[in-house]
Amino acid sequence: MTSIANSLLFSLEELQAYKKISRDANPIHDTGLVFGILIMAKVEAILSAQWDYQIITKYEYKFLKPLFVGERAQVKFLQEGEFEVWRENECIGKGVCIGK
Numbered sequence: 001m002t003s004i005a006n007s008l009l010f011s012l013e014e015l016q017a018y019k020k021i022s023r024d025a026n027p028i029h030d031t032g033l034v035f036g037i038l039i040m041a042k043v044e045a046i047l048s049a050q051w052d053y054q055i056i057t058k059y060e061y062k063f064l065k066p067l068f069v070g071e072r073a074q075v076k077f078l079q080e081g082e083f084e085v086w087r088e089n090e091c092i093g094k095g096v097c098i099g100k
Contacts, residue, residue, distance in 0.1 A: 005049070008042050008073040008085065010034045015069060032069040039067060039085075039093075046075045047083060047097055061095035 018038050019029060029035060040061060048056065065087070067073055073087045085093035 006046055006075040008039065010038065010069050012069050034067045034069065036063055043075055043085065050077055051097060055099035056097045058098040059095060060098065061093060063093050065090060065092035067092060
């Protein structure tokens with residue numbers, strides 16, 4: 001089940017701020033491609049609200065498709081610990097939370 005709380009949406013201002021802080025000068029992000037670590041930061045916040053953050057010791061995530069500024073994606077929870085990130089009708093990432 002998804003809701004607005006499970007939603008990912010990035011602005012150009014967020015990308016510019018992250019680029020400045022991270023000093024990541026890769027020009028690919030000038031196209032509006034969202035930084036992977038920025039995606040994962042928001043995904044981890046959503047996951048920790050859904051599952052007990054205290055028992056999660058590791059995340060594994062595989063990027064399948066890019067995400068660009070202005071594109072809305074949703075985190076979908078599968079069986080315990082597994083999740084996917086979807087943009088419209090397309091899975092753009094898969095992952096798992098590993099705990100104690």
